[in-house]
Amino acid sequence: MSNVGRFAPSPSGLLHFGSLITALASYLQAKSNNGEWLVRIEDIDPPREVVGAAQKILFTLEQFGLHWDRDVLYQSNRLTIYQDIINTLLKNKLAYYCNCTRQRIHGLINHTYDNHCRHLQLSTTTQQPMAVRIKQTSSIDSFIDGIRGKQTIMSNDASEDFIIYRKDGLIAYNLAVVIDDHYQGVTEIVRGADLLSVTFKQLSLYQLFNFTVPHYYHLPLALNSDRRKLSKQNHAQPISTNNVRQLTVDALRFLGQSIPDNWQDASQEQLLQWAIDHWQIKDIPKNDKLISSL
Structure with missing residues (x-):
């Protein structure tokens, strides 16, 4: 079976640095294994959604060179x-x-x-x-x-x-995510450690439906100065697309990855390719980390 990873944001706000960490890690894990990387918009909670957020999320991913391999799946269509x-x-x-x-x-x-x-x-x-x-x-x-x-x-x-x-x-x-990960053939789920607790419930649905269980990788959380996770609910600032390479390097460092010496001279495409070639998921730290400047 070929590797299939995914990034599945909800359009309840724009991407922040914690979102970038998850998007980048899921992308690198898939691409380092010659797999596909998918994007799914989890828009099944209309009261929490922000008008135009889904389109802005996709635009931001493209600005960072994180291009998906199939059509974007919108849960609201399912x-x-x-x-x-x-x-x-x-x-x-x-x-x-x-x-x-x-x-x-x-x-x-x-x-x-x-x-x-x-x-x-x-x-x-x-x-x-x-x-x-x-x-x-x-x-x-x-x-x-x-x-x-x-x-x-x-x-x-x-x-x-x-x-x-x-x-x-x-x-x-919990139901929608399991149904859609199975439908899309997702084999590896890379996401934040805040979702560790619901994994047990989702695994029970995989067993109930007799679905093939994907591999799970739960990332450390980026914390604000109050030691709360960066999130839309905690008013994390949206990431800017004005300094894409610096933010990419910051995310790679957070993930414990090595950085090329001459990254300032590389294009974003070259930086991502270097990161794919040198990706080591075993080097990702287990502990959450304070991001004081965000």
């Missing part, structure tokens, strides 16, 4: 597919409706759902909005991460019947 899968799971009693409130779940031990609605046989005939939860029969409590080694879940989350369709009518991230 809502019918997700819904059909949910309907099939409900029909086969592999999922069920849940009307539990957020307040009830927050009152539970560790805020972990107790599968309260699993046997209530709720239906949508009531006017009350309901979520859909997977009936967890394929729980995963450990996996091998390509950067961090063996990861083991430290709570009861592995056995939780988690949400795949939200009360507000939106498709849950």
Whole structure:
């Protein structure tokens, strides 16, 4: 099987330095293995989306020379597919409706759902909005991460019947990402360590659907001066395209990669090719890192 990597931003804001680190690492991991690199826009949460952000994200990637190998996939074009899968799971009693409130779940031990609605046989005939939860029969409590080694879940989350369709009518991230990574033939998922905890749930869906499991690589997080991860929610500044090579070098250094001595004299294309040729995923640090200037 050929290597296929991907970068899957949500259009809830513009790319920041943490996003660049993830985009660059996923690109280099794919290209260093003569693989494809895909871009997917995860636009299934309209209330959080910023108008025009998707186009600006793609423009920024192009300015950095990070060119994708297939058409960009927009999750908003696949809502019918997700819904059909949910309907099939409900029909086969592999999922069920849940009307539990957020307040009830927050009152539970560790805020972990107790599968309260699993046997209530709720239906949508009531006017009350309901979520859909997977009936967890394929729980995963450990996996091998390509950067961090063996990861083991430290709570009861592995056995939780988690949400795949939200009360507000939106498709849950965990379902959509697994369906689309399988559909696109993704073999390697390079992403931030903030997503480590949901990997266990996603792996259980791979097992439920009998999908081939990709390799996971969870990157260290870039932290702001408050030691919070750079993110759109934490108001991280968008990256500028005025100094592409310097930011690329900064991202490579964050990732523990070597830098050519004469990088200032190289074009962005030459710099990326050098980075592909010298990519060492084993040199990526495990610990998060403070980025005081961002």
